[in-house]
């Protein structure tokens with residue numbers, strides 16, 4: 001009996017040992033989070049936070065998009081955000097703040113699920129919420145999904161065993177993010193009960209990260225200053241932590257809105273910088289710019305007129321569009337790129353206005369009517385040529401859907417749109 005027990009234990013230890021050797025000294029990088037992601041954009045699905053109308057243009061430069069946020073997030077607005085990202089080639093992953101935000105749809109859309117575990121918060125934020133989430137997945141999500149897929153006569157015992165396996169598979173596929181939260185005034189700190197006394201020195205952050213890599217096997221360590229730039233203190237922490245990590249990635253997020261600050265965090269040792277607020281600022285700013293443009297410019301304004309208007313009226317140098325783009329290391333000239341994208345946005349809004357006048361004249365009653373009228377009216381759809389560089393072959397379909405949906409809402413023909421365009425700046 002003892003001998004029978006000893007063999008599987010020994011085998012288990014051998015497999016574990018081989019895994020450790022492969023992770024630490026093996027020639028292959030076994031971390032599922034790509035090492036070459038230098039920039040991640042965090043999209044908050046909450047209704048108050050909008051996306052720029054030509055969001056595919058802005059997102060073409062980022063390495064990946066993270067979907068998640070800590071307030072007013074629901075499964076429905078999370079699914080909506082993913083559906084806007086589906087036509088794009090940029091990978092999108094899900095960072096749920098509650099397990100209930102994970103649905104079959106979000107799982108299909110997301111490259112992976114990233115689960116926060118806060119290293120310097122209370123135990124609730126390290127394992128408590130994970131326990132609540134695991135219970136939900138084991139007892140509600142997977143039984144619900146499986147009972148739809150398996151034949152009705154599947155015995156309960158089999159359904160239960162399958163749910164058990166599916167839960168473990170879901171968690172084994174998830175990426176764990178070991179958060180070190182250093183801004184006590186942030187929503188993230190409040191959520192995880194991090195206060196002044198919990199902030200870590202560079203040395204303690206390094207020690208916590210070493211434990212996260214080896215004990216928690218966290219795919220990434222996330223230095224979080226959410227809402228504020230961490231400066232020299234963050235750079236010291238990144239330097240200490242990066243030295244100690246072999247396998248886990250090191251991400252920095254918080255208050256980035258310039259090339260200088262983003263580069264400083266990368267130079268200090270971060271593999272990836274994460275930006276959130278400044279991307280949503282692009283949409284908020286754009287709503288105002290477009291409202292002004294509709295007052296100042298004729299819907300027929302040519303490209304030169306629009307460019308001049310943007311140069312004279314919008315301070316491109318100070319714009320959120322430029323600030324966002326300047327955080328992306330691969331964008332060589334953020335000012336010129338921001339100006340191009342702002343001109344593209346204003347032109348698209350004017351083209352939409354022109355199209356709206358023609359469509360409204362015909363008196364459509366349903367979204368289908370709008371669709372036929374749009375198809376009759378135009379060879380090139382508003383925004384289509386700008387989306388070509390980023391959505392490729394999908395650009396026409398995407399531009400058509402956005403145009404039809406935006407006009408359907410503007411003409412009060414209902415909210416039953418194909419894409420959730422209520423998340424775009426034009427619908428503020």
Ligand SMILES: CC(C)=CCC/C(C)=C/CC/C(C)=C/CC/C(C)=C/COP(=O)(O)OP(=O)(O)O
Nearest residue numbers: 069070097099116125129130133187188191192
């Ligand atoms: C098991 C599954 C699928 C899910 C569990 C979901 C869990 C454990 C969520 C953890 C929630 C938690 C402890 C959050 C702590 C705070 C935190 C790290 C928030 C991340 O910050 P943002 O969401 O970016 O904050 P803002 O909304 O302020 O930008």
Ligand SMILES: O=P(O)(O)OC[C@@H](O)CO
Nearest residue numbers: 227253254255275276277
């Ligand atoms: O919103 P900002 O301050 O850019 O922070 C990004 C991210 O680290 C938040 O979780």
